[in-house]
Amino acid sequence: MSGNHFHVHGPHDHELEHAAHHEPKGLAGQLAVITAVLATLGAFFSYMGGATQANAGLFKNNAAITKTEAANRWNYFQAKSSKQNLAEFALDLTVSEEQKAKYREKIARYETEKNEIKAQAEKLEAESTDWDRKSDDQLHLHHRWAQATTALQVGIALAAIALLTKRRWMEYATLGAGAVGIGLGIAAWLHV
Template identity: 75%
Template sequence: MSSGGFHVHGPHDHELEHAAQHEPRGLAGQLAVITAILATVGAFFSYMGGATQANAALYKNDAAIRKTEASNQWNYYQAKSSKQSLAELAFDLTPNDEQKSKYKDKIARYEKEKNEIKLAAEKLEEASRHFDELSSEQMHMHHRWAQATTALQISIALAAITLLTRRRWLEVGTLAVGAIGIALGGAAWLHF
Protein backbone atom coordinates (compact mmCIF):
# COMPACT_ATOMS: atom_id res chain seq x y z
CA MET A 1 0.00 0.00 0.00
CA SER A 2 1.11 3.51 -0.68
CA SER A 3 0.07 6.43 1.41
CA GLY A 4 1.88 9.71 1.75
CA GLY A 5 5.05 8.44 0.10
CA PHE A 6 5.23 5.34 2.25
CA HIS A 7 5.11 2.04 0.32
CA VAL A 8 4.46 -1.37 1.85
CA HIS A 9 5.16 -4.54 -0.14
CA GLY A 10 2.62 -7.34 0.05
CA PRO A 11 3.65 -11.02 0.21
CA HIS A 12 2.87 -11.46 -3.46
CA ASP A 13 5.13 -8.58 -4.48
CA HIS A 14 7.93 -10.02 -2.41
CA GLU A 15 7.52 -13.46 -4.02
CA LEU A 16 7.60 -12.01 -7.55
CA GLU A 17 10.72 -10.03 -6.76
CA HIS A 18 12.37 -13.15 -5.30
CA ALA A 19 11.44 -15.26 -8.34
CA ALA A 20 12.77 -12.61 -10.71
CA GLN A 21 16.11 -12.59 -8.88
CA HIS A 22 16.52 -16.36 -8.52
CA GLU A 23 14.80 -17.87 -11.54
CA PRO A 24 17.13 -18.65 -14.42
CA ARG A 25 16.82 -15.85 -16.94
CA GLY A 26 14.23 -16.56 -19.59
CA LEU A 27 13.74 -20.26 -18.81
CA ALA A 28 10.05 -20.14 -19.67
CA GLY A 29 10.69 -18.21 -22.86
CA GLN A 30 13.48 -20.54 -23.95
CA LEU A 31 11.35 -23.60 -23.27
CA ALA A 32 8.44 -22.10 -25.19
CA VAL A 33 10.63 -21.58 -28.26
CA ILE A 34 12.24 -25.02 -27.92
CA THR A 35 8.83 -26.66 -27.53
CA ALA A 36 7.43 -24.83 -30.55
CA ILE A 37 10.38 -25.90 -32.70
CA LEU A 38 10.18 -29.51 -31.48
CA ALA A 39 6.42 -29.61 -32.08
CA THR A 40 6.82 -28.24 -35.61
CA VAL A 41 9.56 -30.70 -36.51
CA GLY A 42 7.55 -33.47 -34.83
CA ALA A 43 4.50 -32.65 -36.94
CA PHE A 44 6.61 -32.99 -40.09
CA PHE A 45 8.07 -36.29 -38.86
CA SER A 46 4.61 -37.57 -38.03
CA TYR A 47 3.35 -36.67 -41.51
CA MET A 48 6.30 -38.45 -43.13
CA GLY A 49 5.72 -41.49 -40.93
CA GLY A 50 2.10 -41.68 -42.05
CA ALA A 51 3.04 -41.15 -45.69
CA THR A 52 5.62 -43.94 -45.66
CA GLN A 53 3.19 -46.29 -43.94
CA ALA A 54 0.57 -45.56 -46.61
CA ASN A 55 3.17 -46.10 -49.36
CA ALA A 56 4.17 -49.42 -47.79
CA ALA A 57 0.54 -50.56 -47.83
CA LEU A 58 0.10 -49.51 -51.46
CA TYR A 59 3.26 -51.35 -52.53
CA LYS A 60 2.18 -54.44 -50.59
CA ASN A 61 -1.18 -54.27 -52.37
CA ASP A 62 0.56 -53.99 -55.75
CA ALA A 63 2.72 -57.01 -54.83
CA ALA A 64 -0.39 -59.03 -53.98
CA ILE A 65 -2.08 -58.06 -57.25
CA ARG A 66 0.98 -59.09 -59.30
CA LYS A 67 1.24 -62.35 -57.34
CA THR A 68 -2.41 -63.12 -58.12
CA GLU A 69 -1.87 -62.31 -61.80
CA ALA A 70 1.21 -64.58 -61.82
CA SER A 71 -0.85 -67.35 -60.22
CA ASN A 72 -3.46 -66.94 -62.93
CA GLN A 73 -0.75 -67.22 -65.58
CA TRP A 74 0.66 -70.36 -63.95
CA ASN A 75 -2.86 -71.87 -63.94
CA TYR A 76 -3.17 -71.00 -67.62
CA TYR A 77 0.25 -72.58 -68.19
CA GLN A 78 -0.95 -75.74 -66.44
CA ALA A 79 -4.06 -75.85 -68.61
CA LYS A 80 -1.92 -75.59 -71.76
CA SER A 81 0.34 -78.36 -70.40
CA SER A 82 -2.68 -80.58 -69.90
CA LYS A 83 -3.87 -79.91 -73.44
CA GLN A 84 -0.37 -80.59 -74.75
CA SER A 85 -0.25 -83.89 -72.84
CA LEU A 86 -3.60 -84.92 -74.34
CA ALA A 87 -2.39 -83.99 -77.81
CA GLU A 88 0.80 -86.04 -77.24
CA LEU A 89 -1.30 -89.00 -76.10
CA ALA A 90 -3.54 -88.65 -79.13
CA PHE A 91 -0.45 -88.44 -81.35
CA ASP A 92 0.87 -91.68 -79.86
CA LEU A 93 -2.45 -93.50 -80.17
CA THR A 94 -3.40 -92.35 -83.67
CA PRO A 95 -2.35 -94.69 -86.49
CA ASN A 96 -3.33 -92.22 -89.23
CA ASP A 97 -0.42 -90.05 -90.48
CA GLU A 98 -2.73 -87.18 -91.41
CA GLN A 99 -4.11 -87.12 -87.84
CA LYS A 100 -0.59 -87.44 -86.43
CA SER A 101 0.41 -84.31 -88.39
CA LYS A 102 -2.56 -82.41 -86.93
CA TYR A 103 -1.61 -83.45 -83.37
CA LYS A 104 2.04 -82.66 -83.97
CA ASP A 105 1.06 -79.09 -84.95
CA LYS A 106 -1.07 -78.78 -81.81
CA ILE A 107 1.78 -80.03 -79.64
CA ALA A 108 4.13 -77.42 -81.14
CA ARG A 109 1.53 -74.67 -80.73
CA TYR A 110 0.93 -75.60 -77.05
CA GLU A 111 4.67 -75.64 -76.40
CA LYS A 112 5.04 -72.15 -77.91
CA GLU A 113 2.05 -70.82 -75.95
CA LYS A 114 3.37 -72.36 -72.73
CA ASN A 115 6.73 -70.62 -73.17
CA GLU A 116 5.02 -67.25 -73.69
CA ILE A 117 2.80 -67.81 -70.65
CA LYS A 118 5.78 -68.87 -68.56
CA LEU A 119 7.66 -65.67 -69.44
CA ALA A 120 4.62 -63.56 -68.51
CA ALA A 121 4.21 -65.40 -65.19
CA GLU A 122 7.89 -64.98 -64.32
CA LYS A 123 7.74 -61.24 -65.10
CA LEU A 124 4.71 -60.89 -62.84
CA GLU A 125 6.47 -62.76 -60.04
CA GLU A 126 9.49 -60.49 -60.41
CA ALA A 127 7.22 -57.43 -60.26
CA SER A 128 5.61 -58.86 -57.12
CA ARG A 129 9.04 -59.32 -55.49
CA HIS A 130 9.99 -55.77 -56.47
CA PHE A 131 6.84 -54.31 -54.88
CA ASP A 132 7.47 -56.40 -51.74
CA GLU A 133 10.97 -54.91 -51.51
CA LEU A 134 9.60 -51.39 -51.95
CA SER A 135 7.04 -52.06 -49.23
CA SER A 136 9.75 -53.29 -46.85
CA GLU A 137 11.85 -50.19 -47.51
CA GLN A 138 8.89 -47.93 -46.83
CA MET A 139 8.08 -49.76 -43.59
CA HIS A 140 11.69 -49.38 -42.47
CA MET A 141 11.48 -45.64 -43.10
CA HIS A 142 8.11 -45.52 -41.35
CA HIS A 143 9.69 -47.04 -38.24
CA ARG A 144 12.49 -44.46 -38.36
CA TRP A 145 9.99 -41.60 -38.66
CA ALA A 146 7.94 -43.08 -35.78
CA GLN A 147 11.07 -43.34 -33.60
CA ALA A 148 11.96 -39.73 -34.40
CA THR A 149 8.44 -38.54 -33.60
CA THR A 150 8.43 -40.45 -30.31
CA ALA A 151 11.77 -38.95 -29.27
CA LEU A 152 10.46 -35.45 -30.01
CA GLN A 153 7.29 -36.12 -28.00
CA ILE A 154 9.41 -37.25 -25.05
CA SER A 155 11.53 -34.13 -25.45
CA ILE A 156 8.41 -31.94 -25.36
CA ALA A 157 7.23 -33.75 -22.21
CA LEU A 158 10.66 -33.11 -20.64
CA ALA A 159 10.31 -29.44 -21.53
CA ALA A 160 7.01 -29.31 -19.63
CA ILE A 161 8.58 -31.04 -16.62
CA THR A 162 11.51 -28.60 -16.81
CA LEU A 163 9.15 -25.66 -16.75
CA LEU A 164 7.19 -27.05 -13.80
CA THR A 165 10.24 -27.98 -11.72
CA ARG A 166 12.42 -25.08 -12.89
CA ARG A 167 15.45 -27.37 -13.05
CA ARG A 168 18.00 -26.19 -15.59
CA TRP A 169 19.60 -29.63 -15.91
CA LEU A 170 16.31 -30.97 -17.28
CA GLU A 171 16.58 -28.45 -20.09
CA VAL A 172 19.79 -30.20 -21.16
CA GLY A 173 17.85 -33.48 -21.17
CA THR A 174 15.14 -31.84 -23.28
CA LEU A 175 17.70 -30.69 -25.82
CA ALA A 176 19.53 -34.05 -25.83
CA VAL A 177 16.40 -36.10 -26.45
CA GLY A 178 15.28 -33.55 -29.06
CA ALA A 179 18.64 -33.91 -30.80
CA ILE A 180 18.23 -37.70 -30.81
CA GLY A 181 14.79 -37.28 -32.39
CA ILE A 182 16.14 -34.95 -35.05
CA ALA A 183 19.03 -37.36 -35.76
CA LEU A 184 16.54 -40.22 -36.19
CA GLY A 185 14.49 -38.03 -38.53
CA GLY A 186 17.65 -37.28 -40.50
CA ALA A 187 18.34 -41.01 -40.73
CA ALA A 188 14.82 -41.55 -42.08
CA TRP A 189 15.26 -38.69 -44.56
CA LEU A 190 18.53 -40.23 -45.78
CA HIS A 191 16.94 -43.72 -45.92
CA PHE A 192 19.13 -45.27 -43.22
Template identity: 70%
Template sequence: MSGHGFHVHGPHDHEIEHAAHADPKGLAGQLAVITAVLATVGAMFSYMGGATQANAGLYKNDAAIKKTEAANQWALYQSKSNKQNMAELALALVPEDKKAGYQKEVERYKEEKSGIREKAEALDKESQAFDEKSAEQMHLHHRWAQATTALQVSIALAAIALLTKKRWMEWATVGLGLLGFGLGGMAALHL
Protein backbone atom coordinates (compact mmCIF):
# COMPACT_ATOMS: atom_id res chain seq x y z
CA MET A 1 0.00 0.00 0.00
CA SER A 2 1.35 3.39 -0.90
CA GLY A 3 0.88 6.65 0.92
CA HIS A 4 -1.43 8.05 -1.83
CA GLY A 5 -4.44 5.81 -1.13
CA PHE A 6 -3.55 3.23 -3.74
CA HIS A 7 -3.92 -0.30 -2.38
CA VAL A 8 -2.44 -3.48 -3.84
CA HIS A 9 -3.75 -6.80 -2.57
CA GLY A 10 -1.24 -9.46 -1.61
CA PRO A 11 -1.77 -12.99 -2.90
CA HIS A 12 -3.12 -14.17 0.43
CA ASP A 13 -5.47 -11.23 1.13
CA HIS A 14 -8.24 -12.62 -1.03
CA GLU A 15 -8.05 -16.01 0.77
CA ILE A 16 -8.18 -14.34 4.19
CA GLU A 17 -11.23 -12.29 3.21
CA HIS A 18 -12.87 -15.37 1.72
CA ALA A 19 -12.17 -17.41 4.88
CA ALA A 20 -13.59 -14.65 7.05
CA HIS A 21 -16.85 -14.68 5.10
CA ALA A 22 -16.93 -18.40 4.37
CA ASP A 23 -19.76 -20.61 5.49
CA PRO A 24 -18.61 -22.48 8.65
CA LYS A 25 -20.82 -25.48 7.84
CA GLY A 26 -18.14 -27.35 5.91
CA LEU A 27 -15.66 -29.87 7.24
CA ALA A 28 -13.30 -27.16 8.49
CA GLY A 29 -16.05 -25.35 10.38
CA GLN A 30 -17.34 -28.52 11.95
CA LEU A 31 -13.86 -29.56 13.01
CA ALA A 32 -13.20 -26.11 14.45
CA VAL A 33 -16.30 -26.33 16.65
CA ILE A 34 -15.57 -29.94 17.64
CA THR A 35 -11.98 -29.05 18.49
CA ALA A 36 -13.05 -26.06 20.58
CA VAL A 37 -15.51 -28.19 22.56
CA LEU A 38 -12.96 -30.99 23.02
CA ALA A 39 -10.28 -28.56 24.17
CA THR A 40 -12.61 -26.83 26.63
CA VAL A 41 -13.86 -30.06 28.18
CA GLY A 42 -10.32 -31.46 28.13
CA ALA A 43 -9.09 -28.45 30.13
CA MET A 44 -11.78 -29.08 32.76
CA PHE A 45 -10.93 -32.79 32.90
CA SER A 46 -7.24 -31.96 33.23
CA TYR A 47 -8.01 -29.64 36.15
CA MET A 48 -10.04 -32.36 37.87
CA GLY A 49 -7.22 -34.85 37.31
CA GLY A 50 -4.76 -32.51 38.98
CA ALA A 51 -7.14 -31.78 41.85
CA THR A 52 -7.75 -35.46 42.59
CA GLN A 53 -4.03 -36.19 42.46
CA ALA A 54 -3.39 -33.38 44.95
CA ASN A 55 -6.16 -34.70 47.20
CA ALA A 56 -4.65 -38.17 47.06
CA GLY A 57 -1.32 -36.76 48.20
CA LEU A 58 -2.92 -34.85 51.06
CA TYR A 59 -4.83 -37.92 52.23
CA LYS A 60 -1.68 -40.03 52.02
CA ASN A 61 0.13 -37.42 54.11
CA ASP A 62 -2.66 -37.49 56.71
CA ALA A 63 -2.44 -41.29 56.75
CA ALA A 64 1.30 -41.11 57.42
CA ILE A 65 0.78 -38.60 60.23
CA LYS A 66 -1.85 -40.80 61.89
CA LYS A 67 0.35 -43.88 61.41
CA THR A 68 3.23 -42.06 63.14
CA GLU A 69 0.95 -41.02 66.00
CA ALA A 70 -0.24 -44.62 66.30
CA ALA A 71 3.37 -45.87 66.31
CA ASN A 72 4.15 -43.43 69.11
CA GLN A 73 1.21 -44.78 71.10
CA TRP A 74 2.32 -48.37 70.48
CA ALA A 75 5.83 -47.45 71.68
CA LEU A 76 4.30 -45.96 74.83
CA TYR A 77 2.21 -49.11 75.22
CA GLN A 78 5.37 -51.23 74.94
CA SER A 79 7.13 -49.04 77.48
CA LYS A 80 4.26 -49.50 79.94
CA SER A 81 4.35 -53.26 79.26
CA ASN A 82 8.04 -53.34 80.10
CA LYS A 83 7.43 -51.42 83.32
CA GLN A 84 4.54 -53.75 84.16
CA ASN A 85 6.79 -56.76 83.56
CA MET A 86 9.43 -55.29 85.84
CA ALA A 87 6.83 -54.67 88.56
CA GLU A 88 5.56 -58.26 88.18
CA LEU A 89 9.11 -59.57 88.48
CA ALA A 90 9.66 -57.43 91.58
CA LEU A 91 6.37 -58.72 92.97
CA ALA A 92 7.68 -62.25 92.68
CA LEU A 93 11.06 -61.44 94.25
CA VAL A 94 10.37 -58.99 97.10
CA PRO A 95 9.36 -59.90 100.63
CA GLU A 96 5.66 -59.97 101.52
CA ASP A 97 5.66 -56.57 103.23
CA LYS A 98 6.68 -54.83 99.94
CA LYS A 99 4.41 -56.76 97.57
CA ALA A 100 1.39 -54.47 98.00
CA GLY A 101 3.24 -51.51 96.49
CA TYR A 102 4.34 -53.50 93.43
CA GLN A 103 0.85 -54.96 93.01
CA LYS A 104 -0.51 -51.40 92.79
CA GLU A 105 2.07 -50.61 90.11
CA VAL A 106 1.10 -53.70 88.12
CA GLU A 107 -2.56 -52.67 88.23
CA ARG A 108 -1.74 -49.05 87.33
CA TYR A 109 0.27 -50.13 84.28
CA LYS A 110 -2.51 -52.47 83.16
CA GLU A 111 -5.02 -49.63 83.38
CA GLU A 112 -2.75 -47.14 81.59
CA LYS A 113 -2.05 -49.66 78.82
CA SER A 114 -5.74 -50.16 78.20
CA GLY A 115 -6.28 -46.47 77.34
CA ILE A 116 -3.09 -46.31 75.30
CA ARG A 117 -4.06 -49.39 73.32
CA GLU A 118 -7.52 -47.96 72.51
CA LYS A 119 -5.95 -44.69 71.33
CA ALA A 120 -3.34 -46.52 69.20
CA GLU A 121 -6.00 -48.73 67.59
CA ALA A 122 -8.18 -45.67 66.86
CA LEU A 123 -5.22 -43.90 65.24
CA ASP A 124 -4.50 -47.02 63.16
CA LYS A 125 -8.11 -46.97 61.93
CA GLU A 126 -7.87 -43.27 61.06
CA SER A 127 -4.67 -43.94 59.14
CA GLN A 128 -6.34 -46.75 57.22
CA ALA A 129 -9.33 -44.53 56.41
CA PHE A 130 -7.02 -41.83 55.01
CA ASP A 131 -5.18 -44.49 52.96
CA GLU A 132 -8.51 -45.63 51.50
CA LYS A 133 -9.48 -42.04 50.64
CA SER A 134 -6.09 -41.57 48.97
CA ALA A 135 -6.53 -44.73 46.90
CA GLU A 136 -10.01 -43.60 45.84
CA GLN A 137 -8.68 -40.20 44.77
CA MET A 138 -5.86 -41.84 42.79
CA HIS A 139 -8.41 -44.02 41.02
CA LEU A 140 -10.39 -40.91 40.09
CA HIS A 141 -7.17 -39.19 39.00
CA HIS A 142 -6.48 -42.06 36.61
CA ARG A 143 -10.02 -41.82 35.20
CA TRP A 144 -9.65 -38.07 34.64
CA ALA A 145 -6.24 -38.65 33.04
CA GLN A 146 -7.68 -41.32 30.71
CA ALA A 147 -10.50 -38.95 29.73
CA THR A 148 -8.06 -36.09 29.11
CA THR A 149 -5.81 -38.33 27.02
CA ALA A 150 -8.73 -39.52 24.88
CA LEU A 151 -9.74 -35.91 24.24
CA GLN A 152 -6.18 -34.90 23.37
CA VAL A 153 -5.87 -37.74 20.87
CA SER A 154 -9.27 -36.77 19.49
CA ILE A 155 -8.04 -33.22 18.94
CA ALA A 156 -4.99 -34.59 17.11
CA LEU A 157 -7.31 -36.66 14.91
CA ALA A 158 -9.27 -33.50 14.16
CA ALA A 159 -6.10 -31.88 12.83
CA ILE A 160 -5.39 -34.92 10.68
CA ALA A 161 -8.99 -34.91 9.42
CA LEU A 162 -8.67 -31.25 8.50
CA LEU A 163 -5.43 -31.85 6.61
CA THR A 164 -6.59 -34.98 4.81
CA LYS A 165 -10.20 -33.80 4.36
CA LYS A 166 -11.41 -37.32 5.18
CA ARG A 167 -14.91 -37.53 6.63
CA TRP A 168 -14.20 -40.86 8.34
CA MET A 169 -11.40 -39.13 10.30
CA GLU A 170 -13.95 -36.60 11.49
CA TRP A 171 -16.12 -39.47 12.72
CA ALA A 172 -13.08 -41.02 14.42
CA THR A 173 -12.53 -37.65 16.10
CA VAL A 174 -16.11 -37.58 17.35
CA GLY A 175 -15.97 -41.22 18.46
CA LEU A 176 -12.79 -40.77 20.47
CA GLY A 177 -14.17 -37.53 21.89
CA LEU A 178 -17.28 -39.38 23.06
CA LEU A 179 -15.06 -42.01 24.67
CA GLY A 180 -13.27 -39.20 26.51
CA PHE A 181 -16.61 -37.74 27.63
CA GLY A 182 -17.67 -41.19 28.84
CA LEU A 183 -14.48 -41.65 30.85
CA GLY A 184 -14.94 -38.19 32.33
CA GLY A 185 -18.51 -39.07 33.22
CA MET A 186 -17.28 -42.21 34.96
CA ALA A 187 -14.82 -40.11 36.96
CA ALA A 188 -17.54 -37.61 37.89
CA LEU A 189 -19.74 -40.51 39.08
CA HIS A 190 -16.80 -42.01 41.03
CA LEU A 191 -16.77 -45.20 38.95
Protein backbone atom coordinates (compact mmCIF):
# COMPACT_ATOMS: atom_id res chain seq x y z
CA MET A 1 0.00 0.00 0.00
CA SER A 2 1.10 3.48 -0.68
CA GLY A 3 -0.11 6.77 0.67
CA ASN A 4 1.69 10.04 1.38
CA HIS A 5 4.97 8.49 0.20
CA PHE A 6 4.67 5.74 2.73
CA HIS A 7 5.06 2.26 1.20
CA VAL A 8 4.48 -1.00 3.08
CA HIS A 9 5.58 -4.35 1.64
CA GLY A 10 3.88 -7.53 2.63
CA PRO A 11 5.77 -10.85 2.70
CA HIS A 12 4.03 -11.93 -0.51
CA ASP A 13 5.08 -8.74 -2.32
CA HIS A 14 8.68 -9.28 -1.30
CA GLU A 15 8.68 -12.87 -2.65
CA LEU A 16 7.14 -11.80 -5.96
CA GLU A 17 9.67 -9.03 -6.38
CA HIS A 18 12.50 -11.41 -5.48
CA ALA A 19 11.27 -14.02 -7.97
CA ALA A 20 10.99 -11.40 -10.72
CA HIS A 21 14.60 -10.26 -10.29
CA HIS A 22 16.31 -13.58 -9.66
CA GLU A 23 16.65 -16.83 -11.57
CA PRO A 24 14.68 -19.77 -10.28
CA LYS A 25 16.93 -22.16 -8.44
CA GLY A 26 16.98 -25.83 -7.65
CA LEU A 27 14.89 -28.60 -9.07
CA ALA A 28 11.90 -26.40 -9.89
CA GLY A 29 13.99 -23.96 -11.92
CA GLN A 30 15.75 -26.72 -13.83
CA LEU A 31 12.48 -28.48 -14.59
CA ALA A 32 10.91 -25.21 -15.77
CA VAL A 33 13.72 -24.70 -18.29
CA ILE A 34 13.67 -28.35 -19.39
CA THR A 35 9.90 -28.25 -19.83
CA ALA A 36 10.08 -25.03 -21.86
CA VAL A 37 12.74 -26.50 -24.17
CA LEU A 38 10.84 -29.79 -24.60
CA ALA A 39 7.56 -27.97 -25.26
CA THR A 40 9.19 -25.73 -27.88
CA LEU A 41 10.77 -28.69 -29.67
CA GLY A 42 7.51 -30.60 -29.34
CA ALA A 43 5.61 -27.80 -31.08
CA PHE A 44 8.09 -27.84 -33.96
CA PHE A 45 8.03 -31.65 -34.21
CA SER A 46 4.23 -31.65 -34.13
CA TYR A 47 4.12 -29.11 -36.96
CA MET A 48 6.52 -31.20 -39.04
CA GLY A 49 4.45 -34.32 -38.33
CA GLY A 50 1.33 -32.59 -39.59
CA ALA A 51 3.10 -31.22 -42.66
CA THR A 52 4.49 -34.62 -43.65
CA GLN A 53 1.10 -36.25 -43.10
CA ALA A 54 -0.53 -33.67 -45.38
CA ASN A 55 2.20 -34.18 -47.98
CA ALA A 56 1.68 -37.95 -47.86
CA GLY A 57 -2.02 -37.48 -48.57
CA LEU A 58 -1.39 -35.02 -51.40
CA PHE A 59 1.22 -37.26 -52.98
CA LYS A 60 -1.08 -40.29 -52.73
CA ASN A 61 -3.82 -38.24 -54.37
CA ASN A 62 -1.43 -37.27 -57.18
CA ALA A 63 -0.53 -40.95 -57.62
CA ALA A 64 -4.21 -41.88 -57.96
CA ILE A 65 -4.91 -39.08 -60.44
CA THR A 66 -1.87 -39.99 -62.53
CA LYS A 67 -2.78 -43.69 -62.40
CA THR A 68 -6.28 -42.85 -63.65
CA GLU A 69 -4.82 -40.83 -66.51
CA ALA A 70 -2.55 -43.79 -67.36
CA ALA A 71 -5.61 -46.07 -67.38
CA ASN A 72 -7.35 -43.63 -69.72
CA ARG A 73 -4.34 -43.75 -72.04
CA TRP A 74 -4.39 -47.56 -71.97
CA ASN A 75 -8.11 -47.50 -72.84
CA TYR A 76 -7.35 -45.19 -75.74
CA PHE A 77 -4.58 -47.60 -76.79
CA GLN A 78 -7.11 -50.44 -76.76
CA ALA A 79 -9.54 -48.40 -78.89
CA LYS A 80 -6.80 -47.77 -81.45
CA SER A 81 -5.93 -51.49 -81.38
CA SER A 82 -9.56 -52.35 -82.09
CA LYS A 83 -9.67 -49.91 -85.00
CA GLN A 84 -6.41 -51.35 -86.31
CA ASN A 85 -7.83 -54.88 -86.04
CA LEU A 86 -10.93 -53.82 -87.98
CA ALA A 87 -8.75 -52.21 -90.65
CA GLU A 88 -6.68 -55.42 -90.89
CA PHE A 89 -9.88 -57.45 -91.21
CA ALA A 90 -11.19 -55.11 -93.92
CA LEU A 91 -7.84 -55.39 -95.72
CA ASP A 92 -8.24 -59.17 -95.80
CA LEU A 93 -11.77 -58.88 -97.21
CA THR A 94 -11.06 -56.15 -99.77
CA VAL A 95 -10.35 -57.06 -103.39
CA SER A 96 -9.62 -53.60 -104.81
CA GLU A 97 -5.98 -52.49 -104.67
CA GLU A 98 -7.11 -48.92 -104.12
CA GLN A 99 -9.09 -49.96 -101.04
CA LYS A 100 -6.21 -52.18 -99.82
CA ALA A 101 -3.82 -49.20 -100.02
CA LYS A 102 -6.28 -47.11 -97.98
CA TYR A 103 -6.49 -49.82 -95.28
CA ARG A 104 -2.72 -50.32 -95.19
CA GLU A 105 -2.35 -46.58 -94.63
CA LYS A 106 -4.88 -46.70 -91.77
CA ILE A 107 -3.14 -49.72 -90.22
CA ALA A 108 0.22 -47.90 -90.31
CA ARG A 109 -1.35 -44.76 -88.81
CA TYR A 110 -2.99 -46.77 -86.02
CA GLU A 111 0.31 -48.49 -85.26
CA THR A 112 2.10 -45.13 -84.99
CA GLU A 113 -0.67 -43.68 -82.81
CA LYS A 114 -0.66 -46.77 -80.57
CA ASN A 115 3.09 -46.46 -80.03
CA GLU A 116 2.72 -42.80 -79.01
CA ILE A 117 -0.19 -43.61 -76.68
CA LYS A 118 1.71 -46.55 -75.17
CA ALA A 119 4.72 -44.30 -74.44
CA GLN A 120 2.43 -41.75 -72.76
CA ALA A 121 0.70 -44.44 -70.67
CA GLU A 122 4.01 -45.94 -69.54
CA LYS A 123 5.31 -42.49 -68.61
CA LEU A 124 2.17 -41.79 -66.55
CA GLU A 125 2.48 -45.16 -64.79
CA ALA A 126 6.08 -44.34 -63.88
CA GLU A 127 4.97 -40.94 -62.54
CA SER A 128 2.23 -42.62 -60.50
CA THR A 129 4.76 -45.05 -59.03
CA ASP A 130 7.04 -42.11 -58.16
CA TRP A 131 4.17 -40.27 -56.42
CA ASP A 132 3.39 -43.45 -54.45
CA ARG A 133 7.03 -43.72 -53.36
CA LYS A 134 7.07 -40.05 -52.30
CA SER A 135 3.85 -40.58 -50.33
CA ASP A 136 5.31 -43.60 -48.55
CA ASP A 137 8.47 -41.63 -47.71
CA GLN A 138 6.40 -38.76 -46.26
CA LEU A 139 4.27 -41.17 -44.25
CA HIS A 140 7.43 -42.74 -42.79
CA LEU A 141 8.67 -39.27 -41.82
CA HIS A 142 5.28 -38.46 -40.33
CA HIS A 143 5.56 -41.52 -38.09
CA ARG A 144 9.09 -40.53 -37.05
CA TRP A 145 7.94 -36.96 -36.20
CA ALA A 146 4.97 -38.39 -34.26
CA GLN A 147 7.28 -40.69 -32.28
CA ALA A 148 9.56 -37.74 -31.49
CA THR A 149 6.59 -35.61 -30.38
CA THR A 150 5.27 -38.42 -28.18
CA ALA A 151 8.64 -38.93 -26.50
CA LEU A 152 8.83 -35.18 -25.74
CA GLN A 153 5.30 -35.23 -24.32
CA VAL A 154 6.30 -38.13 -22.06
CA GLY A 155 9.33 -36.07 -21.00
CA ILE A 156 7.09 -33.11 -20.13
CA ALA A 157 4.78 -35.39 -18.11
CA LEU A 158 7.79 -36.82 -16.27
CA ALA A 159 8.91 -33.26 -15.50
CA ALA A 160 5.55 -32.56 -13.86
CA ILE A 161 5.86 -35.75 -11.81
CA ALA A 162 9.42 -34.84 -10.84
CA LEU A 163 8.26 -31.40 -9.72
CA LEU A 164 5.42 -32.85 -7.65
CA THR A 165 7.47 -35.64 -6.08
CA LYS A 166 10.69 -33.63 -5.85
CA ARG A 167 12.64 -36.70 -6.95
CA ARG A 168 15.91 -35.97 -8.69
CA TRP A 169 15.89 -39.34 -10.49
CA MET A 170 12.62 -38.30 -12.16
CA GLU A 171 14.45 -35.28 -13.56
CA TYR A 172 16.94 -37.69 -15.13
CA ALA A 173 14.03 -39.71 -16.56
CA THR A 174 12.70 -36.43 -17.99
CA LEU A 175 16.05 -35.75 -19.62
CA GLY A 176 16.18 -39.33 -20.94
CA ALA A 177 12.74 -39.11 -22.54
CA GLY A 178 13.66 -35.70 -23.97
CA ALA A 179 16.89 -37.11 -25.41
CA VAL A 180 14.96 -39.95 -27.06
CA GLY A 181 12.51 -37.43 -28.53
CA ILE A 182 15.29 -35.19 -29.80
CA GLY A 183 17.07 -38.22 -31.29
CA LEU A 184 13.91 -39.26 -33.11
CA GLY A 185 13.42 -35.67 -34.31
CA ILE A 186 16.96 -35.62 -35.68
CA ALA A 187 16.31 -38.96 -37.40
CA ALA A 188 13.18 -37.47 -39.00
CA TRP A 189 15.09 -34.34 -40.04
CA LEU A 190 17.75 -36.53 -41.67
CA HIS A 191 15.03 -38.65 -43.35
CA VAL A 192 16.10 -41.81 -41.54
